[in-house]
Amino acid sequence: MKRRTVIGGAAAGAALAATAAAPAAARGRRVRTGAEVLARDDFRDLAGQRVGVVSNPTGVLPDLSHEVDLMHGSGKVDLAAVFGPEHGFRGVSQAGEGEEFFLDPKTGLPVYNAYNDMDRMAELFAETGIETVVFDIQDVGARFYTYIWTMYLAMEAAGQLGLRFVVLDRPNPGTGLAASGPVLHPEHATFVGLKPIAQRHGMTVGELAGLFNGEFLGGAVDLAVVRMEGWRRGMHFEETGLPWVPPSPNMPTVATAVVYPGTCLFEATALSEGRGTTKPFELLGAPGIDHAWSEELEGLPGTAFREAYFTPTFSKWSGKVCGGVELQVTRRDEFDPIRTALAMIVAQRRAFPQYGWRSQDVTSFWLDKLTGNQAVRLAIEAGADVDEVTALWSDELDAFSEQRESYLLYRGTAQ
Known part of the structure; x- marks a missing residue:
């Protein structure tokens, strides 16, 4: 079974742990994303590895510079390829569309379409000769937001090929961050929900990656999560001090x-x-x-x-x-x-x-x-009220909430 590394907080080296423990005011800003932590440390965690990045326009630093551009220009990352999810790496496509292969005019890097192709991911990774996959996309906390399933397929491919998988964590902007809603039944699995998690999972992508690896991929992935600093559960996104970049064309605010x-x-x-x-x-x-x-x-x-x-x-x-x-x-x-x-x-x-x-x-x-879960639709058609509908998934939600508990990296106080 592959280990999971958490980079940042208690799992980091001494220098990084000291920084994570420093008061938010002393750090000058309340929340640092995983991308910031990685960049601040001069991308040391990627040294000596041939890297591919799965990202989109949200993979930015606080000054709105994109991490791919920064990695490429730094000379410190052997960046071989970029993989774009739904809507594309630079965000040119509408809902339900990816972006065909192109050479990025800004960096010259090859950009591959990683959207909704369950059989192609491992082939793409093998073609590009990468050793480490970096994932950094702003999620919004809903099971049917497809970026988490692009991450899942990328993790699955990484496990098959023996590649390292690094998640640069970002805030979940959802209210409260408790899991809620129905849990997916396997017979309804599609690219808007491949595995049995709650409709609002209440996790960050780093936490989800741990759950995916532990519950659905048999621990086969050499997973590292670069944690945020200063983020706590239930924090409203506006409290983070981070810029909001629309993660998809119809998610403007x-x-x-x-x-x-x-x-x-x-x-x-x-x-x-x-x-x-x-x-x-x-x-x-x-x-x-x-x-x-x-x-x-x-x-x-x-x-x-x-x-x-x-x-x-x-x-x-x-x-x-x-x-x-x-x-x-x-x-x-x-x-x-x-x-x-x-x-x-x-x-x-x-x-x-x-x-x-x-x-x-x-x-x-x-x-x-x-x-x-078709029971939701059938209950509504039968004239059920909202209390009767929401009661349908109570036991399954309780089980998922218990399952996810061991994968949570952040609690209710500042990290």
Whole structure:
């Protein structure tokens, strides 16, 4: 079984441990990402290794310089290749699209498409002759955000080839960071959920990498996590002092990331989830919906709803005036994105039943893929209220929460 190394905090060398233990004020900024820790130490942990990087536009330092550009220009990293996830390395593609092979005009490095190809990753790593894979992408904490599954496939390939895998950790911007929502059932595994984790996993990518290695990959990966410094569970992203770089085209703000683990479920309905507007996943609606929906939504904790009208410029209902709601989070610590979104769906189907599910055919419903559990859809169709729906996964969520506990690297106090 391969060991897991945690770089930073108690698992680092003496100099790095001393820095991690220093007060945040003395370090000048509250949170340092794994990428900062690695750069501050002159990339020593990558010395003598041929390196490939899996990243996207979020792989930046606080001055917004990209780590790939920095590694390439430093002369201290033997950087051989870059691998781009959904939306591409430089972020040029829309949802559900990768980026074909190209030579990066800024660095001259070859950039390969690592999106949604379960059989190609090991072949790509072998072709490029890399010895170490570095992963650094800002996640938003939802099972169906595909970057974590690109990480999983990259880890699987690294384990097969005997490569080292290094995760540069970043904050999870989700509220509270407890796990919540249904746990994926294996029969619903797709690239929006390959393994049985909760819909909102409440973990950083470094913590997830440990769980993936320990629970699903048999410990086969030589995994190292470069920990953040100064981050604690439940810290709002705005408290970190870090810049927000949209991790995908429809994730423009932290507010989007907070609601996304819930309102992404509207992708599974005939309603617009706000793609093609300035507030994706915060504006929801369709033609013919009016104030009756927002009036059904009073009393959900930590929320306020505004009757809203909008015209998407692309995606569902492009060019059509849609009526619906704008979801605003008023008390983030009380807000449950998944319960809120399901309550919204239940109310919408009651007030405007003409809008049903998005499906490929009568046996393949997108909601089942997103929730990972067809019982959610069947309960809603049977007229269950939101309390009855959320009770469906209670035991499975408890089991996942217990399972993930040993993989958590950060607690409720500053690290």
